[in-house]
Amino acid sequence: MRLFVPLTITFVAGIIMILQFFVPATQSMGESLQEWYMIVASFAIFIGAANLLQVHAHRIRFKGRNWKYSPVTIVGFTAMVLTGLIFGIEKGTPFNFLFLEMVAPMSATMFSLLAFFVASAAFRAFRASNWRATLLLISAFVVMLGRVPIGAMIWDRIPLISEWIMQVPNLAGQRAVMIGAAMGMVATSLRMIFGIERSYLGGAD
């Protein structure tokens, strides 16, 4: 029974989702399943919030490793929830102020870090250690040159070569990855729908 119930649910849900793609008359069943998922996910938000508070409260209570960061998390979480519930989320409310003046700049800061990480990763990736890395270095150099005005000033064909690299070898590689991934998705889905893959249930037979 421990296996039968989850495997049956997986099978029925999987078959309905495949069926609704090919049989328009069953689309409402697929839509209902997606709505159920949204309902489950909405309730899961409370579980997530409870887990967050529980983990950090536990860490503070038992003075766990790096516990000093936990009060910051709890205060931030509580402030956002309470201001949102009490004053609403419209423009001019404390929640809106906290979001625009604290959350958004912090997110932007994290995103901005990407520029530095791209530079360090590119430095490693573009070292001409072998012929393949050298090829990558040359292609990247041409592509970057073709995307800025100075590229066309040096030689008017550089933007065209850059575009060719992006549209022909790069796109072909990306499509190959996507086709392979699609095969993998089909195989994984079949394995799960038909109960061949059970490791998510602990690998029990």
Add this chain to the structure above:
Amino acid sequence: MRRILFVLPLLVFTGVIFAQSGGIASGDDGDCFIQSLTAEDAPNDAGGGIDLTWTVSAHVTEPDSIVLERLDEDGVWSSIGTILPVDGSRTDEELSNGQEYTYRLVSFYGGIPGALSVEAGAVPKKQWIHTGRIGMLILLTIISLVIFYFIEQGKRGKDLYIRRIAGLTAVEDAVGRATEMGRPVLYIPGIMDMDDIQTIASMVILGRVAMKTAEYGSSLLVPTCRAVVMSVAQETVKESYLQMGRPDAYQKGNINYITDDQFGYAAGVDGIMIREKPAAIFMLGTFYAESLILAETGRSVGAIQIAGTAMPSQIPFFIAACDYTLIGEELFAASAYLSKEPKLLGSLRGQDVAKLFFMIVIVIGVLAATIGEAWGPAARVSDFLKTITSVG
């Protein structure tokens, strides 16, 4: 028997396609601004829709507006919308299936109704097969049959060669390294929810990784971006520990929810990396712009990193920053590869053979399209392949 099983669905599909005949009605009027009005059952829907198409005359004075009217059950015309005085189309939706609906267009000049268009009617019906997806259905059936065939071969104990995937071979080494160093293993399942196939694949691999950590006695940290993923991850890891006979080693608190926010999650996971200094980091699932932020931070703490995603735009970042990268299909092959179970390996073999089939189709398609420029029959082959591989 097998032939019957194969032919029967094809017969059913053919019958269904021929059974679907949408009601079409149209009219023509030379004196009216509206030249023609056509109504037909909307194709490939679950019913309740009628497609309306009309043309206007260039020789009759253009009205200020046109009102689309539908005949009620009581025999009264009621407006369902005002439209621009140009050629156009519209779909009337949320209708009852099997009931006939009649439409007309009324031209208004200075607020006064002018000549009426001809009437057109149709009956909305639900369709039992999406005609634009038949090609996809055939291809999916072929792939599925190939995969099932090789699963059966695997079950029968046939020796199936599976190429070595370096990133997956390194999983055991990575967990072993973490154990030797006394540091935790960090598993990041991407930032998408459980309705994403990559997250599902990631949960399957998490089960295998958890078995290894349970076996070696390493600590496993799983910070998640979605609450549902957290619940699934907790159950998956718990089952794996139970399976390995180490339920006492399972720590629910190590699998926790951080935030739904993309960069908030990246900041939280970066913090865990800096503080906990994991010896092995797995990044398997769907990643977007945070991929490089996570991978570079992981690299800075000296962890062995195994990443995998089917997002083509993030793969280069992982290749640049991680020790091993599972590219696209390898992410989905991971569970089978790690388990070494014959039936799962059979599905991998089937997946590879299906890929070979598509490679052959692509080569034939490219050749047919090229030769088709000069030779008609080749162009027809190319068009046929284009049709069956397109999704409507």
